[in-house]
Amino acid sequence: MPTAVISGTGAYVPTRVLTNKELESVIDTTAEWIESRTGIRERRIALPEQATSDLSYPAAKQAIEAAGLQPADLDAIIVCTVTPDMLFPSTACIIQGQLGAHNAIAFDLGAACTGFVYGLQLAKQAIESGSWRHVLIVGAETLSRIVNWQDRNTCVLFGDGAGAAVVSADGNGPRILGVHLGADGTAGDVLTLPAGGSRLPASLETVNGRRHYVHMNGQEVYKFAVRIVEEACGQLLAKLGLGFEAVDYYIPHQANLRIIEGFAKRLKLSPEKIAVNLDRYGNMSSASIPVALHEEFGAVRLRTGDKVMLVGFGGGLTWGSCLLEWQVR
Numbered sequence: 001m002p003t004a005v006i007s008g009t010g011a012y013v014p015t016r017v018l019t020n021k022e023l024e025s026v027i028d029t030t031a032e033w034i035e036s037r038t039g040i041r042e043r044r045i046a047l048p049e050q051a052t053s054d055l056s057y058p059a060a061k062q063a064i065e066a067a068g069l070q071p072a073d074l075d076a077i078i079v080c081t082v083t084p085d086m087l088f089p090s091t092a093c094i095i096q097g098q099l100g101a102h103n104a105i106a107f108d109l110g111a112a113c114t115g116f117v118y119g120l121q122l123a124k125q126a127i128e129s130g131s132w133r134h135v136l137i138v139g140a141e142t143l144s145r146i147v148n149w150q151d152r153n154t155c156v157l158f159g160d161g162a163g164a165a166v167v168s169a170d171g172n173g174p175r176i177l178g179v180h181l182g183a184d185g186t187a188g189d190v191l192t193l194p195a196g197g198s199r200l201p202a203s204l205e206t207v208n209g210r211r212h213y214v215h216m217n218g219q220e221v222y223k224f225a226v227r228i229v230e231e232a233c234g235q236l237l238a239k240l241g242l243g244f245e246a247v248d249y250y251i252p253h254q255a256n257l258r259i260i261e262g263f264a265k266r267l268k269l270s271p272e273k274i275a276v277n278l279d280r281y282g283n284m285s286s287a288s289i290p291v292a293l294h295e296e297f298g299a300v301r302l303r304t305g306d307k308v309m310l311v312g313f314g315g316g317l318t319w320g321s322c323l324l325e326w327q328v329r
Contacts, residue, residue, distance in 0.1 A: 002169035004124040004176040006324070007134075008069070009294040010062025012055050013044040013161040013281060020156070027152045034156045035279075039257020043159030043282030046142045051085045053094040055162035056140040059290075060095055063136065063164035066297075067173075071101035074166075075132035078122060079108045080115025080139045080286040082193070082315070083146060095138065104136070112191070113253045113314025114181075115139055115286035116163070120310075120322050121179040123167040138164045139286035146193055148213035157256065158214070159282030163290025174308065174324040180236035181320040187224070190217040191315040225255060225313045226262035232311055232321040233267075240323065247273075247323070248306040251296065253313055254278035254288040285314065302326045 019042045020031035035041055046055065056079060064071060077099075079092040092106035111118040116139040123135035140162035147155045167176070194200055195211035206212060229252065237243060250273060252260055257278060264274055275292045284291060289310050296302060306326040313319040 001128050002130065004127040004167050004169065005171050005173040005327070006165050006176070007168040007171050007173045008063045008065070008067030008166040009290065009297050010059040010066060010164040011162065011291045011294040012058040012062070013291070014046045014050060014055065016045045016047055017042050018045045023156060026149060027155065029152045029156065037258070038157060039276075039279055040156065040282045041279045044161055045144045046160040050142070052081055052083050052140050052142050052162075053085050053091050053098065055142065055160065056091065056095050056138045056164070057098050059140070059162040059164040060099060060136055060138050063166050064099070067134070067166040067168060069134060069166065071099040072103055074101045074104040074134050074136050076123070076126070076135045077101060077104045077106040078119045078135065078137045080111065080119050080137065081108060081141055082110055082112050082285060083142045084108055091140070101136075111286070111314070111318045112316055113255065113285045113288065114312035114316070114318040114320045116289045117179065117310055117312045117320030117322050118181060118318070120167065120176060121181055121320070124176045124179060127167060127169045133169045135167045136164060137167060137290070138162060139290045141285045141287050143214075143283070143285055146212065146214055148210055151213070153218055154214050154216055157283045159284050161281055161284040161287045161291055163287045163294055165290055165293065172327060174326050177307070177323045177325050178236055178240050179320065179322045180232055180239065182232065182318070184317045187317045188315070190220040190224070190317070222256070222259060222262070224317060225259045226266065228313050228319045229263040229311050230266050232313070232319045233309055236321040236323055246307055247309045249273055249275070249302060249308045251275040251289055251292050251308060251310045253311065254281065254292065255283050255313070304328045
């Protein structure tokens, strides 16, 4: 049976940097208030002419080149996003056309901040079954387009960006040892974008009521996230016959520093064992894990044989964990 490995990664963030200090002139807040409650100092914001596919393309191209492949080598393209260019065609199809990946099927995946981990599971299963050999997974968001810039509880959190990974059958790169996924649709109302779909199609009423922006119950999301990270990691490790002591490094979804510190305390983890980049990018939803993963490819802290846990959580509610065995390329 083929082994699924991450053969290449890429990332792209917009050039526009929005600092906490700048937000002081937009909403009733201070730079110190934002950083003390979120850990975020700045975030990237897409330019007016940039859509999600425009962020995805350079990240995807970089990942394909890093894997030593051509676009025509891809069997599938999965774009994980809650901010597609449009409802259809899918952003994945748009990128397929931009890349010239004419042999690849293409579709979007909507699992919010857990999207990239969901994509890894699909790629792993398809590769192990022999259906695909090379899968491009992109996590990309332009969240700045769906936040209410008058709501300081949400607009300070989010940023735009894209991360990508190619998952291949065998070859060099971190091996995907296992994935665990979960969902709880009964609690979906704690994090939602109410309007724009078939339930509440766009109308003057929905626009005036600001129903096309993110609505979040921050306290409930925090309680869910801190609990579910430990559960998601623990359940995957149990499947693999491992304990928490086997994990050398964690790459969590970058939602809020308090959430990361909360689960670190529960698992008794030192800061050196956790990737953190939200101070520079904010919460990029489905892009946060692949962007952090790409940055780890360029770092020297991980060695061959290290076990790295990716863990995501977000709207749906959804969650997922993925354990990698690092291989230095």
